[in-house]
Amino acid sequence: MKRFTMKDESFTCIHCGKPVAKLNYTARDHCPFCLYSRHVDIMPGDRANPCQGILVPIGIEKFKDTYKIIYECKKCHQQHKNIMAKDDNMDLIIELSKNA
Numbered sequence: 001m002k003r004f005t006m007k008d009e010s011f012t013c014i015h016c017g018k019p020v021a022k023l024n025y026t027a028r029d030h031c032p033f034c035l036y037s038r039h040v041d042i043m044p045g046d047r048a049n050p051c052q053g054i055l056v057p058i059g060i061e062k063f064k065d066t067y068k069i070i071y072e073c074k075k076c077h078q079q080h081k082n083i084m085a086k087d088d089n090m091d092l093i094i095e096l097s098k099n100a
Contacts, residue, residue, distance in 0.1 A: 007045040014038050014054055023085055030055070030069065032087045035096070039073045039080065051076050060084075060096040069096065 008022045015036035022028055027045055030037035037055035042048045053075025060067050061081070068081040069088075084093060 003043045029082045032085055033089055035069055035092050037071055037082060055080055057096055059099040
């Protein structure tokens with residue numbers, strides 16, 4: 001099982017440039033506006049990944065009572081999944097669901 005280090009930090013989105021606030025109920029790991037993320041973790045929250053590539057949202061999958069956004073890193077091409085946040089752009093989530 002993956003070790004989880006709680007890192008709920010505000011940041012500026014590497015893709016759309018918008019300021020992103022902390023989530024305040026779990027760790028913020030992607031932009032709620034454009035859904036892009038950054039390939040910064042090896043284990044959730046460790047910020048130890050040297051890749052630092054841009055994670056592009058490419059799909060969505062059902063996970064328990066919510067969804068996971070499927071990403072592909074533009075730099076190393078590894079796929080990664082993040083749980084959807086309550087404030088994510090639902091129009092983009094719906095668009096991603098069409099890729100399933």
